[in-house]
Each structure stands twice: as structure tokens, then as C-alpha cells.
Amino acid sequence: MNILVTGSNGQVGSELQALADAYPQFSFIFVDKKDLDIGHEEAVHAFFDTHNFDYCINCAAYTAVDQAESDTETAYLVNAMGAKNLATACKKHATRLFQISTDYVYHNHQNTPFKEQDATSPKSVYGRTKLEGEKLALGNHTETLILRTSWVYSSFGNNFVKTMIRLGSDRDQLGIIFDQIGSPTYARDLAKAMLDIINQNPKEFTGIYHYSNEGVCSWxxxxxxxFELEKIDCQVNPIETKDYPTPAQRPHFSLLNKGKIKATFGLEIPYWRESLKACLELL
Structure with a gap:
């Protein structure tokens, strides 16, 4: 089974590289922007014309949420048109596509875990461009599986966990938002879930699914x-979103219901605190 991974130096792409040896039945090609710019349609098709892939996992994304508010064109090129370019190339070459998306597509007053069929209402450029990428990917290639995830962190790259360790080690106290509710996702768990699905090579491979770690928390x-697990002596003070304004709006509640992906593919999803422990051990 030949697998292309785009955005290979991001958090999820890096975790896929770390897991590759555990899946000897797969042959991977890892590419980053310097190897393949997914926003360049001709380059994408030329790349696919010279390779043979069974699956493509698109980890390439414009994820600078606040910067996207002023860099709309680039965010759209990567998150929307990049997804379309991969989808059309995948369709031409009978390659199945994983398109990773986000909980930011949900931004309303719902207070129960979101199911895949619930209404979307993104309020940020990032959320809107990722939702458009979903539509373009599925609209151009039926064998596309959308994975909406949330609050991704890893031992690779920059993320909330690493920022908290750095700031908590330097300061006596921090104000952290308590009125945004969701669930963290350890990128290694997400990467493993995709590889486990590929290993099943399911007959049906299409539609929208949710994946995050089990449980619920605020930032x-x-x-x-x-801080508790790392034994960092830093006082955490709860603050409201309005006390920490940012260019992009974040959803106050974006907890994802994972019943569909567990029932369809038989996945067992770890509890967020256990996955956090596993990540911190690597750090």
C-alpha cells in the first residue's frame, strides 16, 4: 500500500513519520511545501502523474488562525484550493484522500457534542477556508474522507502544550481562558487512527468523521x-475570552461526538489526559 503524506513536517505529518516503521506493510512518501506545493495545480498533477499512490493523507494546511484574518488569499489557496487540487489528482489516479479539517467549522450556541450532520457556521477565515476545502475535496472526489479534529498538539512543532511549559517555567502565574470548551487531540493518536483505517482498506471510504481524544476540558x-503532570509551580488563573482578544474568533464550544468513527472503523480513542502524559514523556 503506497501512501503520500503532504505537509510532512507539521505536527500530524511528523507523527506519521514517527509511526512509519510500525507499519511495514505501507510504503510512504513524505513531502512538504518545498517538495510539493499543493496550491499549485499543475505541480500537483505532475507529481501524481509520476507516482502511484493508494492513499493520500493531506496534512498540509494554513493553520496560523489569527494571521489568516489578514492573509485571506494564502489561507484560501492552501486550505481550499490545495484540497481541491489534491482531490482532482486523486480522482484521476484512483487514490483515496484523507482531508484533515477542524472544529472551527462549528461556531454557534450548541452545547451538546457536535455530530457530523450538525450545521456549520465558521466565524474565522481559517474555519471558512477549511470548510470550503472540505466541500471542494468531496465535491471533486467521492473517495475522500474528511476528518474534523480539534486542539491538536504534539511533541513536534509549536503548540499549546509547549507554550505552556515554556511560559509556566518563566512565570509565577498565567491567565488562561476557561470559557472555550472542547477536547485536545494528540497528533500521534490522530495519525495512528488514519493508518489503522487504511490498514482495514474499507470498501466505503467517503464522508465526514470526527476525531479528537475522549473527554472534555477548557484551555x-x-x-x-x-503543569500538574510536569510539576511546574505556576498558578493558573481562569479568564474569559473577552479578556484575551484575538483577531480571529474562536468557538466557545466545539466538543466533537466520535460515535460515528468508532462504530464504522472500530477505533478505540484514548482519554485526553492519558495521551497528554504520553506526549509529555517524549518531551
């Missing part, structure tokens, strides 16, 4: 857990 709870 305040997440930071508190990081």
Missing part, C-alpha cells in the same frame, strides 16, 4: 493538567 483545565 484552563488543559493548562492546569500540563
Amino acid at each position: 484552563f483545565d488543559f493548562a492546569t493538567a500540563i
Whole structure:
């Protein structure tokens, strides 16, 4: 089974590289922007014309959420048109496509875990461009599986966990938002889930699915857990979103219901605190 991984130096792409040896039945090609710019349609098709892939996992994305508010064109090129370019190339070459998306597509007043059929209402450029990428990918290639995930962190790259460790080690106290609720996702768990699905090579491979770690917390709870597990002596003070304004709006509640992916593919999803422990051990 030949697998192309785009955005290979990001958090999820790096975790896929780390897991590659555990899946000897797969042959991987890892590419980053310097190897393949997914926003360049001709380059994408030329690349596919010279390779043979069974699956493509698109980890390439414009994820600078606040910067996207002023860099709309680039965010759209990568998150929307990049997904379309991969989808059309995958369709031409009978390659199945994993398109990673985000909880930011949900931004309303719902207070129960979101299911895949719930209404989307993104309020940020990032959320809108990722939702457009979903539509373009599925609209151009039926064998596309959309994975909406949330609050991704890893031992690779820059993320909330690493930022908290750095700031908590330098300061006596921090104000962390308590009125945004969701679930962290350890990028290694997400990467493993995709590889386990590929290993099944399911007959049906299409539609939208949710994946995040089990459980629920706020950013305040997440930071508190990081300091507790790392034994960092830093006081965490809960603050409201309005006390920490950012260019992009974040959803106040974006907890994802994972029932569909567990029932369809038989996945067991770890609890967020256990995955956090595993990541911190690597750090």
C-alpha cells in the first residue's frame, strides 16, 4: 500500500513519520511545501502523474488562525484550493484522500457534542477556508474522507502544550481562558487512527468523521493538567475570552461526538489526559 503524506513536517505529518516503521506493510512518501506545493495545480498533477499512490493523507494546511484574518488569499489557496487540487489528482489516479479539517467549522450556541450532520457556521477565515476545502475535496472526489479534529498538539512543532511549559517555567502565574470548551487531540493518536483505517482498506471510504481524544476540558483545565503532570509551580488563573482578544474568533464550544468513527472503523480513542502524559514523556 503506497501512501503520500503532504505537509510532512507539521505536527500530524511528523507523527506519521514517527509511526512509519510500525507499519511495514505501507510504503510512504513524505513531502512538504518545498517538495510539493499543493496550491499549485499543475505541480500537483505532475507529481501524481509520476507516482502511484493508494492513499493520500493531506496534512498540509494554513493553520496560523489569527494571521489568516489578514492573509485571506494564502489561507484560501492552501486550505481550499490545495484540497481541491489534491482531490482532482486523486480522482484521476484512483487514490483515496484523507482531508484533515477542524472544529472551527462549528461556531454557534450548541452545547451538546457536535455530530457530523450538525450545521456549520465558521466565524474565522481559517474555519471558512477549511470548510470550503472540505466541500471542494468531496465535491471533486467521492473517495475522500474528511476528518474534523480539534486542539491538536504534539511533541513536534509549536503548540499549546509547549507554550505552556515554556511560559509556566518563566512565570509565577498565567491567565488562561476557561470559557472555550472542547477536547485536545494528540497528533500521534490522530495519525495512528488514519493508518489503522487504511490498514482495514474499507470498501466505503467517503464522508465526514470526527476525531479528537475522549473527554472534555477548557484551555484552563488543559493548562492546569500540563503543569500538574510536569510539576511546574505556576498558578493558573481562569479568564474569559473577552479578556484575551484575538483577531480571529474562536468557538466557545466545539466538543466533537466520535460515535460515528468508532462504530464504522472500530477505533478505540484514548482519554485526553492519558495521551497528554504520553506526549509529555517524549518531551
